[in-house]
Amino acid sequence: MEKILLVDDDEMNRMVIEMVLSEVGYKVVSASSGEEGIALLSDARFDLLLLGFGMAGMDGLETLERIREKPEISEIKTVFLMSASQMADTTEALRLGAIDFIKKPALPGPLIGTVRHALLTQDRESVLAVDDEPMQLMATEELFGIRYRLRCASSGAEALEEIKREKPDLILLDYHMPEMNGLEVLRRVHKIEGCENLPVVFLTAIDDVDMEAEIFKAGAMDFISKPFVMQVALQRIRRVLELKHLQDSLQDEVNRKTRALQESNQKIKKLSNQVIRALAGAIDAKDSYTNGHSIRVAEYAREIARRLGKSSMELAEVYNIALLHDVGKIGIPITIINKPGKLSEEEYQIIKSHTLTGYEILKAISEMPELSIGARWHHERFDGSGYPDGMMGADIPEVARIICVADCYDAMSSDRSYRKALPQSIVREEIERGKGTQFDPRIAEVMLQMIDDDKSYKMNGSRGQVVLNE
Ligand SMILES: [Fe+2]
Numbered sequence: 001m002e003k004i005l006l007v008d009d010d011e012m013n014r015m016v017i018e019m020v021l022s023e024v025g026y027k028v029v030s031a032s033s034g035e036e037g038i039a040l041l042s043d044a045r046f047d048l049l050l051l052g053f054g055m056a057g058m059d060g061l062e063t064l065e066r067i068r069e070k071p072e073i074s075e076i077k078t079v080f081l082m083s084a085s086q087m088a089d090t091t092e093a094l095r096l097g098a099i100d101f102i103k104k105p106a107l108p109g110p111l112i113g114t115v116r117h118a119l120l121t122q123d124r125e126s127v128l129a130v131d132d133e134p135m136q137l138m139a140t141e142e143l144f145g146i147r148y149r150l151r152c153a154s155s156g157a158e159a160l161e162e163i164k165r166e167k168p169d170l171i172l173l174d175y176h177m178p179e180m181n182g183l184e185v186l187r188r189v190h191k192i193e194g195c196e197n198l199p200v201v202f203l204t205a206i207d208d209v210d211m212e213a214e215i216f217k218a219g220a221m222d223f224i225s226k227p228f229v230m231q232v233a234l235q236r237i238r239r240v241l242e243l244k245h246l247q248d249s250l251q252d253e254v255n256r257k258t259r260a261l262q263e264s265n266q267k268i269k270k271l272s273n274q275v276i277r278a279l280a281g282a283i284d285a286k287d288s289y290t291n292g293h294s295i296r297v298a299e300y301a302r303e304i305a306r307r308l309g310k311s312s313m314e315l316a317e318v319y320n321i322a323l324l325h326d327v328g329k330i331g332i333p334i335t336i337i338n339k340p341g342k343l344s345e346e347e348y349q350i351i352k353s354h355t356l357t358g359y360e361i362l363k364a365i366s367e368m369p370e371l372s373i374g375a376r377w378h379h380e381r382f383d384g385s386g387y388p389d390g391m392m393g394a395d396i397p398e399v400a401r402i403i404c405v406a407d408c409y410d411a412m413s414s415d416r417s418y419r420k421a422l423p424q425s426i427v428r429e430e431i432e433r434g435k436g437t438q439f440d441p442r443i444a445e446v447m448l449q450m451i452d453d454d455k456s457y458k459m460n461g462s463r464g465q466v467v468l469n470e
Contacts, residue, residue, distance in 0.1 A: 328358030414461020
């Protein structure tokens with residue numbers, strides 16, 4: 001729970017603020033004078049100080065001045081409570097490092113908003129002042145040194161070194177400097193890795209009408225022209241820093257959301273793959289002889305696609321499409337699938353229907369429309385004599401042409417209900433013979449290369465599953 005110290009000599013005001021802030025979950029400790037407040041601050045850790053401006057005796061400014069002199073409590077974030085007339089000049093309060101102001105009497109909405117924002121504001125931000133005139137640097141240090149952690153550099157080169165040593169939250173930059181002017185410094189700063197969006201505010205005498213445009217074009221966040229009003233300068237710097245913090249937290253949020261989205265996409269992808277594998281397993285389990293057929297066909301098809309130079313995304317797609325090419329067999333009676341002898345014409349027609357049944361099943365998965373392609377067209381033949389549509393040549397989707405070769409290869413190289421796996425040389429001859437008639441010659445050629453590379457006939461269905469390239 002965040003702890004707030006409230007220092008004000010107006011009892012009614014203290015009661016109201018304490019009540020409002022306690023209600024929204026802050027722990028509030030009250031003091032009725034500056035002295036009492038300093039004593040409490042020295043005794044315990046607080047996250048924020050709400051300080052009455054015009055208190056009797058030691059007023060708010062004097063209290064804050066004393067706090068700033070005590071190193072152990074000097075960093076406390078401070079918000080002043082002020083009447084409307086006191087708010088006319090906040091220069092000294094800002095110089096002493098006040099983060100914000102609350103107008104008295106404090107209304108719950110603005111009070112809670114200001115406190116929340118002040119608690120989110122970072123501790124004293126670091127500012128790098130760059131100016132070639134020592135007097136000017138001294139004046140800047142005097143004016144901004146209490147509010148910010150100020151470092152100074154007397155030239156562009158020195159500034160670049162300082163930034164590389166420790167990145168500041170903001171740069172106050174002079175325009176007219178010998179050797180490297182402010183504009184050049186700005187360009188070089190934004191080229192440093194991690195400093196691409198580092199806020200730069202020009203603090204300079206504008207003596208050229210085009211200079212202002214040039215400064216903004218180069219990527220400056222603001223410029224303060226000399227001579228300037230202290231209060232205005234402090235407010236403008238504060239605004240720039242607030243904007244930067246907002247941008248950073250927005251970027252963090254975008255990054256977080258993007259990561260979450262990527263993780264959830266990964267999960268969905270993993271789940272889809274698991275469902276596809278489970279479905280392929282269910283098809284293969286139906287056929288006691290060809291167990292593992294779908295996975296083997298998917299492996300061969302992926303290897304063919306790899307040798308055809310497909311991308312890794314395409315390989316994953318080919319694999320999944322091939323895994324489900326026979327999904328329509330789910331609708332075929334087990335007695336027909338596992339029949340040892342020759343099929344009757346009627347039974348053959350039923351077997352053939354697995355292409356269209358598979359297509360209808362997979363078409364329903366609208367998020368992955370490509371899945372249905374393999375199921376429908378893997379029994380098409382290159383010469384147009386296949387089924388179910390009698391498509392020909394390049395009209396048959398390439399993935400179906402790949403699966404066709406892989407499917408026939410596995411049918412021949414694994415045991416069937418009516419025969420044992422064929423010898424590798426016979427399988428090779430059959431693939432060779434089917435070039436241009438049953439198979440796309442280019443794809444059949446790739447399959448032939450795979451057979452030739454497989455000297456000991458490892459690519460056969462005897463072990464249920466074949467894992468290539470692992
Ligand atoms: Fe099939």
